[in-house]
Amino acid sequence: xxxxxxxxxxxxxxxxxxxxxxxxxxxxxxxxxxxxxxxxxxxxxxxxxxxxxxxxxxxxxxxxxxxxxxxxxxxxxxxxxxxxxxxxxxxxxxxxxxxxxxxxxxxxxxxxxxxxxxxxxxxxxxxxxxxxxxxxxxxxxxxxxxxxxxxxxxxxxxxxxxxxxxxxxxxxxxxxxxxxxxxxxxxxxxxxxxxxxxxxxxxxxxxxxxxxxxxxxxxxxxxxxxxxxxxxxxxxxxxxxxxxxxxxxxxxxxxxxxxxxxxxxxxxxxxxxxxxxxxxxxxxxxxxxxxxxxxxxxxxxxxxxxxxxxxxxxxxxxxxxxxxx
Amino acid sequence: xxxxxxxxxxxxxxxxxxxxxxxxxxxxxxxxxxxxxxxxxxxxxxxxxxxxxxxxxxxxxxxxxxxxxxxxxxxxxxxxxxxxxxxxxxxxxxxxxxxxxxxxxxxxxxxxxxxxxxxxxxxxxxxxxxxxxxxxxxxxxxxxxxxxxxxxxxxxxxxxxxxxxxxxxxxxxxxxxxxxxxxxxxxxxxxxxxxxxxxxxxxxxxxxxxxxxxxxxxxxxxxxxxxxxxxxxxxxxxxxxxxxxxxxxxxxxxxxxxxxxxxxxxxxxxxxxxxxx
Numbered sequence: 039x040x041x042x043x044x045x046x047x048x049x050x051x052x053x054x055x056x057x058x059x060x061x062x063x064x065x066x067x068x069x070x071x072x073x074x075x076x077x078x079x080x081x082x083x084x085x086x087x088x089x090x091x092x093x094x095x096x097x098x099x100x101x102x103x104x105x106x107x108x109x110x111x112x113x114x115x116x117x118x119x120x121x122x123x124x125x126x127x128x129x130x131x132x133x134x135x136x137x138x139x140x141x142x143x144x145x146x147x148x149x150x151x152x153x154x155x156x157x158x159x160x161x162x163x164x165x166x167x168x169x170x171x172x173x174x175x176x177x178x179x180x181x182x183x184x185x186x187x188x189x190x191x192x193x194x195x196x197x198x199x200x201x202x203x204x205x206x207x208x209x210x211x212x213x214x215x216x217x218x219x220x221x222x223x224x225x226x227x228x229x230x231x232x233x234x235x236x237x238x239x240x241x242x243x244x245x246x247x248x249x250x251x252x253x254x255x256x257x258x259x260x261x262x263x264x265x266x267x268x269x270x271x272x273x274x275x276x277x278x279x280x281x282x283x284x285x286x287x288x289x290x291x292x293x294x295x296x297x298x299x300x301x302x303x304x305x306x307x308x309x310x311x312x313x314x315x316x317x318x319x320x321x322x323x324x325x326x327x328x329x330x331x332x333x334x335x336x337x338x339x340x341x342x343x344x345x346x347x348x349x350x351x352x353x354x355x356x357x358x359x360x361x362x363x
Numbered sequence: 364x365x366x367x368x369x370x371x372x373x374x375x376x377x378x379x380x381x382x383x384x385x386x387x388x389x390x391x392x393x394x395x396x397x398x399x400x401x402x403x404x405x406x407x408x409x410x411x412x413x414x415x416x417x418x419x420x421x422x423x424x425x426x427x428x429x430x431x432x433x434x435x436x437x438x439x440x441x442x443x444x445x446x447x448x449x450x451x452x453x454x455x456x457x458x459x460x461x462x463x464x465x466x467x468x469x470x471x472x473x474x475x476x477x478x479x480x481x482x483x484x485x486x487x488x489x490x491x492x493x494x495x496x497x498x499x500x501x502x503x504x505x506x507x508x509x510x511x512x513x514x515x516x517x518x519x520x521x522x523x524x525x526x527x528x529x530x531x532x533x534x535x536x537x538x539x540x541x542x543x544x545x546x547x548x549x550x551x552x553x554x555x556x557x558x559x560x561x562x563x564x565x566x567x568x569x570x571x572x573x574x575x576x577x578x579x580x581x582x583x584x585x586x587x588x589x590x591x592x593x594x595x596x597x598x599x600x601x602x603x604x605x606x607x608x609x610x611x612x613x614x615x616x617x618x619x620x621x622x623x624x625x626x627x628x629x630x631x632x633x634x635x636x637x638x639x640x
Binding site for chain 2: 055058070183184185188189195296299303334345
């Protein structure tokens with residue numbers, strides 16, 4: 039019961055946020071330079087006055103602003119994100135076709151960065167005043183400062199061009215016609231570089247967060263008790279400190295999800311990964327505003343879904359949190 | 364201990380300061396060392412680093428000097444990083460101060476607004492804003508500021524909430540100072556040190572964001588930036604890795620230096636807190 043109400047509340051909040059994004063998008067189109075009809079048409083055939091007139095009529099651009107806003111919002115409520123004239127396909131179909139690839143990439147990068155970040159962070163926390171601990175933190179700081187797209191390009195140079203270990207572009211080998219296990223293996227191979235480079239930055243964040251959180255937890259009284267009982271440092275580290283330090287990390291991980299969707303735009307562009315990030319780059323190159331705003335909406339929706347999931351996980355991990363708090 | 368002595372105790376911060384000084388000098392001396400426009404073609408294209416005297420980092424696909432681009436790009440990166448952080452502070456500090464000082468419904472409303480901006484994926488929003496406003500230094504600065512003010516507002520709000528019932532604030536209220544005076548003269552000066560630390564880290568993030576935008580082709584077409592250089596060299600990465608390598612290294616070092624300096628400032632401004640870590 040408690041969960042049902044909780045999920046309902048979160049969904050309601052999500053709908054409000056998405057509604058605001060739709061309104062935001064509407065005003066962005068109004069703000070764009072030039073004729074909104076030309077923008078909606080992706081500027082395709084903008085010289086054709088008759089086409090533009092038809093468009094204006096079809097999108098109601100000859101109507102007052104509030105009527106236009108109403109049409110736009112009710113259109114999106116019925117999952118009509120408009121038409122991409124550049125790609126000659128409805129925006130929704132384009133996005134849905136690319137969504138699984140992005141979910142695979144960001145999901146892999148998320149798990150990878152969280153696992154490695156917590157591992158590195160707890161190692162650094164256990165070695166606070168030792169050089170090995172400082173080296174981990176220095177590496178984390180460097181990864182944190184490295185531009186994502188640059189490390190992706192350098193990974194291509196090193197691992198694909200010079201060492202020739204891994205494929206640099208795409209999601210499958212083109213024209214190989216693989217299926218079953220061979221296909222899975224092929225995709226996995228293509229996934230290694232994009233997922234790892236995307237994960238590096240987030241790994242750095244989780245490493246720093248885990249260390250700080252564990253150092254804080256190690257000051258607590260129950261840790262002193264555990265020490266007084268004569269438990270081995272390793273058991274204290276894992277059972278007493280890490281478990282309690284994990285909670286703030288879960289919260290942070292949820293908040294970082296949005297950044298990961300943003301990062302995917304860069305990695306997908308470099309690796310020609312066929313997800314919505316790459317689609318956004320294509321929309322950008324072609325100034326296909328309709329598609330661009332559709333992807334923007336979906337990326338925000340993705341973040342909200344991610345946040346709700348972490349919220350639920352958090353409550354599962356820490357039953358002390360009651361609803362309403 | 365003096366402020367600088369505390370700062371210098373953190374060895375990383377000193378290294379960061381030295382790197383940052385070097386980059387600032389690069390930006391300042393770029394017009395003297397490379398008086399030509401960095402866009403001018405000066406040699407054969409695709410020269411490897413040090414292949415020809417005077418072209419330390421080689422030339423790009425159009426025969427432009429990579430070293431000149433990096434020197435001039437330093438100026439652009441620092442400028443955009445600083446100005447967009449300043450704009451983000453101008454948005455975030457008043458919002459946070461009002462929310463934290465008045466509390467209640469005003470606080471609720473402003474925090475919902477802040478949360479909304481925090482939910483939207485930063486980078487995607489920045490891309491959409493620059494694309495719609497058309498790429499220029501102004502639109503890039505605005506877009507970066509719009510996606511980076513929420514943490515400022517949250518920080519300032521938290522500081523104000525903890526300070527607004529202190530005795531000196533109550534005293535100011537008793538002698539009849541207006542809310543405005545109390546906010547500006549009594550509380551705000553006491554929140555400056557965490558704001559300064561946050562701002563130095565925000566400049567670093569802003570530089571990363573700017574480079575990512577220019578990499579995607581959303582840079583100002585009139586100025587040479589590091590991100591643009593990497594983006595333009597992306598298609599020839601197999602033949603000429605150095606075209607992407609050096610500008611990226613410049614971004615990495617600048618962002619790293621700013622983060623180190625930020626940590627040093629944190630140590631120097633909040634000595635009690637940092638000793639516990």
